[in-house]
Amino acid sequence: MAIQWLPPEQYVKTLPMHAQYACFFFTDTENRPLQLRCSVPATRSIWQWPGGNTDIEGESPFETAVRECKEETGLEFADEPRLLAVFWNGPGEWPVGKVGFCFDGGRLTTKEISKIRLDPDEHDLYAVRSLSKWAQTMGTKEFQRLAAVLRARESGVPAYLELPAARSRRKR
Template sequence: MTDDVQGDRPPVTRPAGFVEPEIYYAGLPAAYVAAGALITDPTGRVLLVKPHYLDHWLMPGGTADEGEPPEATCAREVKEEIGLDLPVGPLLLVGWAPARAPRPRPIVTFIFDGGELDGPERIRLQEDELDDHAFFPPDEARRRLGRVGRRLPPALHARETKIPYYLSEA
Protein backbone atom coordinates (compact mmCIF):
# COMPACT_ATOMS: atom_id res chain seq x y z
CA MET A 1 0.00 0.00 0.00
CA THR A 2 1.08 3.54 -0.70
CA ASP A 3 0.16 6.75 1.08
CA ASP A 4 -0.32 10.07 -0.68
CA VAL A 5 -0.24 13.26 1.41
CA GLN A 6 -2.64 15.91 0.11
CA GLY A 7 -2.19 19.18 2.04
CA ASP A 8 -4.21 19.28 5.24
CA ARG A 9 -6.36 16.31 4.29
CA PRO A 10 -5.60 12.91 5.72
CA PRO A 11 -3.46 10.66 3.51
CA VAL A 12 -5.22 8.54 0.91
CA THR A 13 -4.35 4.88 1.12
CA ARG A 14 -4.39 3.07 -2.19
CA PRO A 15 -4.15 -0.68 -2.56
CA ALA A 16 -1.10 -2.27 -4.13
CA GLY A 17 -1.55 -2.41 -7.89
CA PHE A 18 -3.71 0.73 -7.98
CA VAL A 19 -3.77 2.28 -11.45
CA GLU A 20 -4.53 5.96 -11.99
CA PRO A 21 -7.90 6.44 -13.73
CA GLU A 22 -6.30 8.02 -16.83
CA ILE A 23 -4.11 4.95 -17.28
CA TYR A 24 -6.92 2.52 -16.50
CA TYR A 25 -9.35 4.05 -19.01
CA ALA A 26 -6.68 4.41 -21.69
CA GLY A 27 -6.11 0.65 -21.48
CA LEU A 28 -9.74 -0.40 -21.91
CA PRO A 29 -11.01 -1.73 -25.21
CA ALA A 30 -12.87 0.78 -27.38
CA ALA A 31 -15.77 0.51 -29.82
CA TYR A 32 -17.19 2.72 -32.54
CA VAL A 33 -20.70 4.15 -32.18
CA ALA A 34 -23.17 4.55 -35.04
CA ALA A 35 -26.82 5.55 -35.23
CA GLY A 36 -29.49 5.40 -37.86
CA ALA A 37 -33.19 5.96 -38.45
CA LEU A 38 -35.89 3.54 -39.48
CA ILE A 39 -38.05 5.67 -41.77
CA THR A 40 -41.06 4.28 -43.61
CA ASP A 41 -43.75 5.55 -45.96
CA PRO A 42 -47.51 5.22 -45.24
CA THR A 43 -47.57 1.74 -46.82
CA GLY A 44 -44.76 0.44 -44.56
CA ARG A 45 -41.99 0.50 -47.14
CA VAL A 46 -38.54 1.23 -45.66
CA LEU A 47 -36.36 4.15 -46.77
CA LEU A 48 -32.81 3.12 -47.71
CA VAL A 49 -29.88 5.08 -49.12
CA LYS A 50 -27.13 3.76 -51.41
CA PRO A 51 -23.61 4.94 -50.53
CA HIS A 52 -21.03 5.25 -53.34
CA TYR A 53 -18.49 3.25 -51.34
CA LEU A 54 -20.56 0.14 -50.49
CA ASP A 55 -22.13 -2.64 -52.51
CA HIS A 56 -25.24 -2.63 -50.30
CA TRP A 57 -27.81 -0.08 -49.13
CA LEU A 58 -28.20 1.37 -45.61
CA MET A 59 -30.78 3.06 -43.44
CA PRO A 60 -29.99 6.79 -43.17
CA GLY A 61 -27.39 7.28 -40.44
CA GLY A 62 -23.69 7.11 -39.71
CA THR A 63 -20.94 7.18 -37.11
CA ALA A 64 -20.84 9.37 -34.04
CA ASP A 65 -18.48 12.29 -33.67
CA GLU A 66 -16.28 12.40 -30.57
CA GLY A 67 -18.51 12.64 -27.48
CA GLU A 68 -21.72 12.81 -29.52
CA PRO A 69 -24.76 10.98 -28.08
CA PRO A 70 -26.38 8.39 -30.40
CA GLU A 71 -29.66 10.32 -30.75
CA ALA A 72 -27.73 13.45 -31.81
CA THR A 73 -25.74 11.33 -34.27
CA CYS A 74 -28.98 10.03 -35.76
CA ALA A 75 -30.48 13.51 -36.18
CA ARG A 76 -27.26 14.95 -37.64
CA GLU A 77 -26.70 12.10 -40.09
CA VAL A 78 -30.31 12.09 -41.31
CA LYS A 79 -30.09 15.84 -41.95
CA GLU A 80 -26.72 15.48 -43.72
CA GLU A 81 -27.66 12.43 -45.81
CA ILE A 82 -31.23 13.16 -46.88
CA GLY A 83 -31.62 16.85 -46.03
CA LEU A 84 -34.49 16.41 -43.57
CA ASP A 85 -34.66 17.72 -40.02
CA LEU A 86 -36.72 14.86 -38.58
CA PRO A 87 -37.47 14.30 -34.92
CA VAL A 88 -35.63 11.32 -33.47
CA GLY A 89 -38.18 8.92 -32.06
CA PRO A 90 -37.82 6.09 -29.58
CA LEU A 91 -34.89 3.68 -29.59
CA LEU A 92 -35.80 0.54 -31.52
CA LEU A 93 -32.62 -1.52 -31.57
CA VAL A 94 -29.09 -1.68 -30.22
CA GLY A 95 -26.77 -3.86 -32.28
CA TRP A 96 -23.24 -4.97 -31.51
CA ALA A 97 -20.87 -6.30 -34.15
CA PRO A 98 -17.27 -7.47 -33.68
CA ALA A 99 -14.26 -5.98 -35.39
CA ARG A 100 -14.33 -6.98 -39.04
CA ALA A 101 -11.84 -5.84 -41.69
CA PRO A 102 -11.35 -3.05 -42.49
CA ARG A 103 -12.95 -1.88 -39.17
CA PRO A 104 -10.40 -2.62 -36.40
CA ARG A 105 -12.84 -2.29 -33.47
CA PRO A 106 -16.33 -3.51 -32.59
CA ILE A 107 -19.25 -1.21 -33.37
CA VAL A 108 -22.38 -0.48 -31.37
CA THR A 109 -25.28 0.70 -33.55
CA PHE A 110 -28.42 2.44 -32.31
CA ILE A 111 -31.50 2.44 -34.55
CA PHE A 112 -34.15 5.02 -33.71
CA ASP A 113 -37.66 5.44 -35.03
CA GLY A 114 -37.43 8.10 -37.75
CA GLY A 115 -41.16 8.14 -38.35
CA GLU A 116 -43.10 8.13 -41.57
CA LEU A 117 -42.61 10.18 -44.74
CA ASP A 118 -45.32 10.69 -47.35
CA GLY A 119 -42.84 10.25 -50.19
CA PRO A 120 -39.32 10.87 -51.45
CA GLU A 121 -40.00 14.28 -53.01
CA ARG A 122 -38.66 16.25 -50.00
CA ILE A 123 -35.45 14.20 -49.80
CA ARG A 124 -32.21 15.91 -50.88
CA LEU A 125 -29.33 13.44 -51.10
CA GLN A 126 -25.82 14.17 -49.91
CA GLU A 127 -24.36 13.63 -53.38
CA ASP A 128 -20.71 13.39 -52.34
CA GLU A 129 -21.57 10.22 -50.37
CA LEU A 130 -24.82 8.78 -51.74
CA ASP A 131 -25.90 7.54 -55.18
CA ASP A 132 -29.57 6.89 -54.60
CA HIS A 133 -32.46 6.49 -52.18
CA ALA A 134 -35.72 4.57 -52.38
CA PHE A 135 -38.52 3.03 -50.34
CA PHE A 136 -38.60 -0.78 -50.40
CA PRO A 137 -40.98 -3.40 -48.99
CA PRO A 138 -39.43 -4.82 -45.78
CA ASP A 139 -38.29 -8.12 -47.38
CA GLU A 140 -36.62 -6.30 -50.28
CA ALA A 141 -35.08 -3.75 -47.90
CA ARG A 142 -33.66 -6.55 -45.77
CA ARG A 143 -32.06 -8.14 -48.83
CA ARG A 144 -30.58 -4.84 -50.03
CA LEU A 145 -29.12 -4.13 -46.58
CA GLY A 146 -26.76 -7.11 -46.88
CA ARG A 147 -25.30 -8.40 -43.60
CA VAL A 148 -26.93 -5.62 -41.54
CA GLY A 149 -30.34 -6.62 -42.93
CA ARG A 150 -30.83 -8.90 -39.95
CA ARG A 151 -31.41 -5.73 -37.89
CA LEU A 152 -34.51 -4.72 -39.85
CA PRO A 153 -37.11 -7.31 -38.69
CA PRO A 154 -36.44 -6.76 -34.96
CA ALA A 155 -36.38 -2.97 -35.46
CA LEU A 156 -39.78 -3.13 -37.20
CA HIS A 157 -41.10 -5.40 -34.44
CA ALA A 158 -39.78 -3.01 -31.76
CA ARG A 159 -41.60 -0.15 -33.48
CA GLU A 160 -44.88 -2.10 -33.12
CA THR A 161 -44.36 -3.37 -29.57
CA LYS A 162 -42.58 -0.28 -28.18
CA ILE A 163 -39.96 -2.64 -26.71
CA PRO A 164 -36.36 -2.02 -27.86
CA TYR A 165 -34.38 -5.01 -29.07
CA TYR A 166 -30.73 -5.99 -28.55
CA LEU A 167 -28.97 -7.87 -31.34
CA SER A 168 -25.45 -9.27 -31.04
CA GLU A 169 -23.70 -10.21 -34.25
CA ALA A 170 -21.00 -12.14 -32.42
Template sequence: MSRNEWLPPEQWVDRLPKNIAAACALFTDPTGRVLLVKPNYRGHWLFVGGMLDEGETPEQACRREVKEEIGLDVEFGRLLLVNWTPPMPERPLPLIVFIFDGGVIEPDQIRLDPGELDEYRFLEPDQALPLLSVNEQKRMTVALEARRTGATRYLSGGN
Protein backbone atom coordinates (compact mmCIF):
# COMPACT_ATOMS: atom_id res chain seq x y z
CA MET A 1 0.00 0.00 0.00
CA SER A 2 1.49 3.37 -0.97
CA ARG A 3 1.42 6.49 1.20
CA ASN A 4 -1.45 7.83 -0.87
CA GLU A 5 -3.52 4.75 -0.02
CA TRP A 6 -3.17 4.91 3.77
CA LEU A 7 -6.36 4.18 5.60
CA PRO A 8 -7.87 6.08 8.50
CA PRO A 9 -6.82 4.44 11.81
CA GLU A 10 -10.18 2.74 12.48
CA GLN A 11 -10.23 1.18 9.01
CA TRP A 12 -6.62 0.09 9.36
CA VAL A 13 -7.38 -1.57 12.71
CA ASP A 14 -10.45 -3.32 11.27
CA ARG A 15 -8.22 -4.90 8.59
CA LEU A 16 -5.63 -6.24 11.04
CA PRO A 17 -5.50 -10.00 11.66
CA LYS A 18 -7.56 -11.03 14.69
CA ASN A 19 -6.64 -13.43 17.50
CA ILE A 20 -8.23 -14.18 20.84
CA ALA A 21 -6.28 -14.97 23.98
CA ALA A 22 -6.73 -16.79 27.27
CA ALA A 23 -4.65 -17.00 30.41
CA CYS A 24 -4.62 -19.90 32.87
CA ALA A 25 -2.77 -21.02 35.96
CA LEU A 26 -1.26 -24.41 36.67
CA PHE A 27 -1.85 -25.15 40.34
CA THR A 28 -0.84 -28.29 42.18
CA ASP A 29 -1.40 -29.51 45.71
CA PRO A 30 1.49 -30.41 48.04
CA THR A 31 1.61 -33.95 46.61
CA GLY A 32 1.95 -32.70 43.02
CA ARG A 33 -1.58 -33.39 41.84
CA VAL A 34 -2.91 -30.95 39.20
CA LEU A 35 -5.95 -28.74 39.87
CA LEU A 36 -8.67 -28.97 37.23
CA VAL A 37 -12.06 -27.27 37.22
CA LYS A 38 -15.28 -28.34 35.52
CA PRO A 39 -17.09 -25.38 33.94
CA ASN A 40 -20.86 -25.65 33.75
CA TYR A 41 -20.70 -24.43 30.12
CA ARG A 42 -18.21 -26.99 28.69
CA GLY A 43 -18.10 -30.74 28.26
CA HIS A 44 -14.51 -31.06 29.44
CA TRP A 45 -12.34 -29.94 32.35
CA LEU A 46 -9.89 -27.03 32.26
CA PHE A 47 -7.16 -25.25 34.15
CA VAL A 48 -8.34 -22.29 36.21
CA GLY A 49 -8.43 -19.24 33.94
CA GLY A 50 -10.20 -17.72 31.00
CA MET A 51 -10.32 -15.19 28.20
CA LEU A 52 -8.53 -11.86 28.27
CA ASP A 53 -10.80 -8.83 28.38
CA GLU A 54 -10.02 -5.92 26.07
CA GLY A 55 -6.93 -4.06 27.28
CA GLU A 56 -6.00 -6.72 29.85
CA THR A 57 -2.57 -8.29 30.02
CA PRO A 58 -2.36 -12.08 30.29
CA GLU A 59 -1.21 -11.72 33.92
CA GLN A 60 -4.14 -9.44 34.78
CA ALA A 61 -6.64 -11.78 33.13
CA CYS A 62 -5.21 -14.81 34.89
CA ARG A 63 -5.31 -13.11 38.27
CA ARG A 64 -8.89 -11.92 37.69
CA GLU A 65 -10.09 -15.33 36.51
CA VAL A 66 -8.44 -17.19 39.39
CA LYS A 67 -10.03 -14.81 41.89
CA GLU A 68 -13.46 -15.15 40.22
CA GLU A 69 -13.36 -18.93 39.76
CA ILE A 70 -11.70 -20.24 42.93
CA GLY A 71 -11.53 -17.21 45.23
CA LEU A 72 -7.75 -16.89 45.40
CA ASP A 73 -5.85 -13.63 44.95
CA VAL A 74 -2.33 -14.83 44.24
CA GLU A 75 0.89 -13.62 42.66
CA PHE A 76 1.85 -15.98 39.88
CA GLY A 77 5.17 -17.53 39.21
CA ARG A 78 6.76 -17.49 35.81
CA LEU A 79 5.17 -18.10 32.45
CA LEU A 80 5.27 -21.82 31.71
CA LEU A 81 3.72 -22.05 28.27
CA VAL A 82 2.45 -20.06 25.29
CA ASN A 83 0.24 -22.04 22.91
CA TRP A 84 -1.07 -20.83 19.54
CA THR A 85 -3.93 -22.85 18.08
CA PRO A 86 -5.54 -22.28 14.68
CA PRO A 87 -9.19 -21.42 14.11
CA MET A 88 -11.74 -24.21 14.52
CA PRO A 89 -15.39 -24.47 13.44
CA GLU A 90 -16.62 -23.54 16.92
CA ARG A 91 -13.95 -20.80 17.26
CA PRO A 92 -13.31 -18.97 13.98
CA LEU A 93 -10.26 -17.06 15.26
CA PRO A 94 -6.81 -18.29 16.31
CA LEU A 95 -6.39 -18.69 20.09
CA ILE A 96 -3.25 -17.84 22.06
CA VAL A 97 -3.13 -19.42 25.54
CA PHE A 98 -0.74 -18.32 28.29
CA ILE A 99 -0.20 -20.68 31.23
CA PHE A 100 1.39 -19.31 34.39
CA ASP A 101 2.75 -21.22 37.36
CA GLY A 102 0.14 -20.84 40.09
CA GLY A 103 2.26 -22.67 42.61
CA VAL A 104 1.20 -25.08 45.31
CA ILE A 105 -2.11 -24.62 47.11
CA GLU A 106 -4.13 -26.59 49.63
CA PRO A 107 -7.59 -27.85 48.64
CA ASP A 108 -9.19 -26.01 51.58
CA GLN A 109 -8.07 -22.66 50.06
CA ILE A 110 -10.48 -23.02 47.15
CA ARG A 111 -13.81 -21.17 47.14
CA LEU A 112 -15.49 -22.39 43.97
CA ASP A 113 -17.76 -20.03 42.00
CA PRO A 114 -20.94 -22.13 41.57
CA GLY A 115 -22.26 -19.75 38.91
CA GLU A 116 -19.46 -20.77 36.56
CA LEU A 117 -17.96 -24.03 37.85
CA ASP A 118 -19.57 -27.30 38.88
CA GLU A 119 -16.59 -28.81 40.70
CA TYR A 120 -12.84 -29.03 41.06
CA ARG A 121 -10.43 -31.90 41.53
CA PHE A 122 -6.77 -32.39 42.27
CA LEU A 123 -5.63 -35.28 40.08
CA GLU A 124 -2.48 -37.14 39.17
CA PRO A 125 -1.53 -36.10 35.62
CA ASP A 126 -2.43 -39.52 34.18
CA GLN A 127 -5.87 -39.28 35.84
CA ALA A 128 -6.36 -35.74 34.53
CA LEU A 129 -5.64 -36.52 30.87
CA PRO A 130 -8.95 -38.28 30.02
CA LEU A 131 -10.94 -35.32 31.40
CA LEU A 132 -9.20 -32.76 29.18
CA SER A 133 -9.61 -31.84 25.53
CA VAL A 134 -6.80 -32.87 23.19
CA ASN A 135 -5.36 -29.34 23.29
CA GLU A 136 -5.59 -29.17 27.09
CA GLN A 137 -3.85 -32.56 27.35
CA LYS A 138 -0.90 -31.20 25.38
CA ARG A 139 -0.87 -28.00 27.42
CA MET A 140 -0.87 -29.84 30.73
CA THR A 141 1.92 -32.20 29.71
CA VAL A 142 4.13 -29.40 28.38
CA ALA A 143 3.35 -27.00 31.26
CA LEU A 144 4.32 -29.64 33.83
CA GLU A 145 7.56 -30.27 31.95
CA ALA A 146 8.22 -26.51 31.80
CA ARG A 147 7.68 -26.24 35.54
CA ARG A 148 10.02 -29.17 36.17
CA THR A 149 12.80 -27.92 33.88
CA GLY A 150 12.50 -24.17 34.45
CA ALA A 151 12.24 -23.50 30.69
CA THR A 152 9.24 -21.65 29.27
CA ARG A 153 7.78 -23.56 26.32
CA TYR A 154 5.96 -22.67 23.12
CA LEU A 155 3.44 -24.88 21.33
CA SER A 156 2.08 -24.17 17.88
CA GLY A 157 -0.89 -25.85 16.28
CA GLY A 158 -3.68 -27.89 17.69
CA ASN A 159 -6.57 -30.15 16.92
Protein backbone atom coordinates (compact mmCIF):
# COMPACT_ATOMS: atom_id res chain seq x y z
CA MET A 1 0.00 0.00 0.00
CA ALA A 2 1.43 3.37 -1.02
CA ILE A 3 1.53 6.23 1.45
CA GLN A 4 -0.45 9.24 0.33
CA TRP A 5 1.16 12.49 1.42
CA LEU A 6 -1.22 15.27 2.34
CA PRO A 7 -0.60 19.01 2.26
CA PRO A 8 0.03 20.34 5.81
CA GLU A 9 -3.37 22.08 6.03
CA GLN A 10 -5.08 18.72 5.39
CA TYR A 11 -2.66 16.59 7.42
CA VAL A 12 -3.10 18.58 10.64
CA LYS A 13 -6.83 17.82 10.56
CA THR A 14 -5.97 14.12 11.02
CA LEU A 15 -3.84 14.68 14.14
CA PRO A 16 -5.04 14.51 17.75
CA MET A 17 -5.49 17.99 19.20
CA HIS A 18 -4.48 19.31 22.60
CA ALA A 19 -4.75 22.52 24.59
CA GLN A 20 -1.68 24.34 25.87
CA TYR A 21 -1.00 26.32 29.03
CA ALA A 22 2.01 28.01 30.59
CA CYS A 23 2.91 29.42 33.98
CA PHE A 24 5.65 30.87 36.15
CA PHE A 25 7.11 29.36 39.30
CA PHE A 26 8.14 32.04 41.80
CA THR A 27 9.65 31.79 45.24
CA ASP A 28 10.54 34.40 47.80
CA THR A 29 14.17 35.13 48.70
CA GLU A 30 14.09 32.20 51.17
CA ASN A 31 13.12 29.80 48.35
CA ARG A 32 9.55 29.35 49.61
CA PRO A 33 7.09 28.79 46.71
CA LEU A 34 4.43 31.37 45.88
CA GLN A 35 1.02 30.12 44.79
CA LEU A 36 -2.40 31.58 44.04
CA ARG A 37 -5.68 30.15 45.32
CA CYS A 38 -8.36 29.68 42.69
CA SER A 39 -11.47 31.77 43.35
CA VAL A 40 -13.86 29.68 41.24
CA PRO A 41 -16.22 28.05 43.78
CA ALA A 42 -15.90 24.50 42.37
CA THR A 43 -12.10 24.63 42.55
CA ARG A 44 -11.56 27.04 45.42
CA SER A 45 -9.14 24.77 47.28
CA ILE A 46 -6.77 24.49 44.31
CA TRP A 47 -3.48 26.35 44.50
CA GLN A 48 -1.86 27.36 41.21
CA TRP A 49 1.05 29.27 39.77
CA PRO A 50 0.47 32.45 37.78
CA GLY A 51 -0.39 31.32 34.26
CA GLY A 52 -3.13 30.00 32.06
CA ASN A 53 -4.23 28.68 28.72
CA THR A 54 -2.84 29.78 25.38
CA ASP A 55 -5.87 31.38 23.78
CA ILE A 56 -4.24 33.68 21.25
CA GLU A 57 -3.41 32.21 17.84
CA GLY A 58 0.36 31.92 17.37
CA GLU A 59 1.20 32.80 20.98
CA SER A 60 4.21 30.87 22.28
CA PRO A 61 4.19 29.14 25.68
CA PHE A 62 6.52 31.78 27.12
CA GLU A 63 4.36 34.61 25.75
CA THR A 64 1.35 32.92 27.35
CA ALA A 65 3.10 32.76 30.73
CA VAL A 66 4.11 36.43 30.56
CA ARG A 67 0.62 37.60 29.52
CA GLU A 68 -1.22 35.44 32.06
CA CYS A 69 1.13 36.39 34.89
CA LYS A 70 0.52 40.08 34.27
CA GLU A 71 -3.26 39.56 33.99
CA GLU A 72 -3.46 37.49 37.19
CA THR A 73 -0.93 39.25 39.44
CA GLY A 74 0.13 42.55 37.86
CA LEU A 75 3.73 41.27 37.81
CA GLU A 76 5.59 42.00 34.57
CA PHE A 77 8.21 39.40 33.75
CA ALA A 78 11.04 40.69 31.56
CA ASP A 79 13.86 38.13 31.90
CA GLU A 80 14.83 35.40 29.45
CA PRO A 81 12.81 32.17 29.53
CA ARG A 82 14.16 29.34 31.66
CA LEU A 83 12.11 26.16 31.41
CA LEU A 84 11.59 24.23 34.65
CA ALA A 85 9.03 21.63 33.65
CA VAL A 86 6.74 20.25 30.98
CA PHE A 87 3.43 18.64 31.96
CA TRP A 88 1.15 16.31 30.04
CA ASN A 89 -2.43 16.07 31.31
CA GLY A 90 -4.41 13.32 29.60
CA PRO A 91 -7.98 13.86 28.44
CA GLY A 92 -10.51 13.71 31.24
CA GLU A 93 -11.91 16.93 32.65
CA TRP A 94 -11.02 18.40 29.25
CA PRO A 95 -12.00 16.47 26.10
CA VAL A 96 -8.43 16.82 24.79
CA GLY A 97 -5.04 16.45 26.41
CA LYS A 98 -3.27 19.51 27.75
CA VAL A 99 0.42 20.24 27.53
CA GLY A 100 1.87 22.70 30.02
CA PHE A 101 5.12 24.61 30.34
CA CYS A 102 6.43 25.95 33.64
CA PHE A 103 9.05 28.69 33.52
CA ASP A 104 11.26 29.98 36.31
CA GLY A 105 9.96 33.34 37.50
CA GLY A 106 12.85 33.79 39.91
CA ARG A 107 12.93 34.90 43.51
CA LEU A 108 10.75 37.80 44.57
CA THR A 109 11.56 40.22 47.36
CA THR A 110 9.01 41.04 50.03
CA LYS A 111 8.45 44.38 48.29
CA GLU A 112 7.78 42.68 44.93
CA ILE A 113 5.37 40.21 46.53
CA SER A 114 3.49 43.08 48.22
CA LYS A 115 2.82 44.56 44.76
CA ILE A 116 0.82 41.50 43.64
CA ARG A 117 -2.70 42.48 42.62
CA LEU A 118 -4.91 39.45 42.02
CA ASP A 119 -7.66 39.24 39.42
CA PRO A 120 -10.62 38.35 41.68
CA ASP A 121 -12.33 36.46 38.85
CA GLU A 122 -9.48 33.94 38.96
CA HIS A 123 -7.74 34.05 42.35
CA ASP A 124 -8.67 35.32 45.79
CA LEU A 125 -5.50 34.74 47.79
CA TYR A 126 -1.77 34.33 47.33
CA ALA A 127 0.57 32.66 49.79
CA VAL A 128 4.27 32.03 50.25
CA ARG A 129 4.99 28.94 52.31
CA SER A 130 7.76 26.47 52.99
CA LEU A 131 7.57 23.16 51.19
CA SER A 132 6.56 21.42 54.44
CA LYS A 133 3.68 23.88 54.93
CA TRP A 134 2.53 23.38 51.32
CA ALA A 135 2.55 19.61 51.94
CA GLN A 136 -0.04 20.15 54.68
CA THR A 137 -2.21 22.34 52.42
CA MET A 138 -2.25 20.57 49.06
CA GLY A 139 -3.44 17.29 47.62
CA THR A 140 -0.80 14.61 47.01
CA LYS A 141 -0.62 14.98 43.21
CA GLU A 142 -0.50 18.77 43.35
CA PHE A 143 2.20 18.68 46.01
CA GLN A 144 4.27 16.17 44.03
CA ARG A 145 4.15 18.55 41.08
CA LEU A 146 5.22 21.49 43.27
CA ALA A 147 8.13 19.49 44.74
CA ALA A 148 9.24 18.30 41.28
CA VAL A 149 9.36 21.86 39.97
CA LEU A 150 11.34 23.06 42.99
CA ARG A 151 13.81 20.16 42.48
CA ALA A 152 14.08 21.09 38.79
CA ARG A 153 15.00 24.65 39.72
CA GLU A 154 17.57 23.50 42.26
CA SER A 155 19.15 20.89 39.97
CA GLY A 156 18.97 22.85 36.71
CA VAL A 157 17.39 19.81 35.03
CA PRO A 158 13.84 20.38 33.72
CA ALA A 159 11.16 17.98 34.95
CA TYR A 160 8.69 16.09 32.79
CA LEU A 161 5.50 14.95 34.48
CA GLU A 162 2.62 12.98 33.04
CA LEU A 163 -0.62 13.62 34.86
CA PRO A 164 -2.97 11.01 33.42
CA ALA A 165 -6.67 11.69 33.60
CA ALA A 166 -9.44 9.25 34.38
CA ARG A 167 -10.09 8.61 30.68
CA SER A 168 -6.45 8.08 29.73
CA ARG A 169 -6.20 6.30 26.39
CA ARG A 170 -2.58 5.34 26.83
CA LYS A 171 -1.91 1.62 26.43
CA ARG A 172 0.11 -0.09 29.12
